[in-house]
Amino acid sequence: MQAKLIKHINALLPSDSSINDAIATALDISYDAAHRRTSGKSKLSLEESVQLASYFNCSLDVLKEDGLNNIVAMRKTQQIKTPTDLEHYFNSSSISVASLTSSKDVTLYYSAKDIPIFHTLAGNLLTRFKIYVWLRLLSSSEKRISFEAYKIPLSVIEAAKKLGDLYKGIPKTEIWDTTTFNSTLKQILFYYQAGMLSIETATSLCNHLSELLQSISTEVSKKDSDLKIYHNELLLMNNTVLIDTPYKKAFYVPFTFLSYFETSDTKTCEQAHLYIKEQLQQSKFLNTAGEREQHLFFKKIQDKIDALVQLISASDVLGFE
Structure with missing residues (x-):
């Protein structure tokens, strides 16, 4: 395991560079201490191995021994419990997204449950x-x-908007079904029926969803749009995300509502990319599907929004208060 990591790092260095000097710099240790590690006389600790992988921007999958190909190193994003946690999530996500917007040939794939x-x-x-x-x-x-x-700190709203604005600048491919809006519609209905959402606010939220849907529909109809949407009726979407760049891939698997397991394991990301490409081939590409197909798809979602508005209105009229 240690020898594989050292060999991998050595392959990344310029031909005239010293592996011992590079290790010493990365771990902030002496040349002799670095030599003991590169020669195998001293063992790298797990912390040192992770530090080297981070310093030289290589995936931890290089640490795996033969026979451990089904074991993948994962990183879990921070668990969210408070508005402060959520603000930190938005800000850290913005840093990641900002690094992507400056890169060429980047695509974000989103399986939109x-x-x-x-x-x-x-x-x-x-x-x-x-x-x-x-x-x-x-x-x-x-x-x-x-x-x-409910009072939401302004800083949380601002952090959220910053992330949303950054996302607009990334080429993205999303796989949808006509059920993609269902979860949000159910949330509006649930909190309205629980008495925690007024009829005016519930109706206004439905209007916002209609505006969002119209905005996305308009974007999809444009030529050379950064947003590509595929319609797949059979795939069970799960909000997984794959980021594909010329130099690196990253795969995100949902853990909780907003938390993810993330890996840059080369083999895993390649398998995920291949799987997504296969799903896209079995999906209808809405951007080039024609005006009629686009209209029918988005109308099915709009009909659900309209039905919720009617249900909320009817329940208010039929109330016995």
């Missing part, structure tokens, strides 16, 4: 509602308080 989070981060009423829902679902300590009375 729900509305991709980035589309809901415009800093408006819908953004505030999604934050309200996420924090209530992620923390049992959240008190039973209505959405209208």
Whole structure:
């Protein structure tokens, strides 16, 4: 394991560079201490191995011994319990996304079981509602308080909007079904029926969803759009994300609502990329499907939004208060 890592790092260095000097610099140790590690006389600790992998920007999959090909190194994003945790999540995600926007030939693939989070981060009423829902679902300590009375720090809203704005600049390929809006629609209905959302706010949220849907529909109809949407009726989407760049791939698997397991394991990312490409081949590419196909797809989602508005309105009329 140690020999494989040293060999991999050595292959990354210029031909006239010293592996001992490089290891000494990366670990902040003496030349002799580095030599003992490169020669195998001293063992690298797990912490040192991780530090070297990070310093030389190589995946931890190089540490695996033969016969351990089914074991993948994963990193778990921070668990979210409070508004502060959520703000940190938005800010750290913005740093990651910003690094992508400066790169060429980058594509983000999103298997959209729900509305991709980035589309809901415009800093408006819908953004505030999604934050309200996420924090209530992620923390049992959240008190039973209505959405209208719930105070979300302005810094959290601003961090969310910054992330949403950055996402607009990335070429993205999303796989949708007509059920992609269902989760958000159910959340609106649930909190309305629980008495934690007024009829005016619930209706306004539905209007925001209609505006978002129209905006996405318009974007898809444009030539050379950064947003590509595929319709797959059979694939069970799960909000997985794959980031593909010429120099690196990263694969994100949902852990909780907003937390992910992340890996840059080369073999795993290649397998995920191949799987996504196969799904795209079995999906309908809405951007080139024609006006009629696009209209039918987005109308099915709009019909669900309209049905929820009618249900909310009817329940208010039929109330016995």
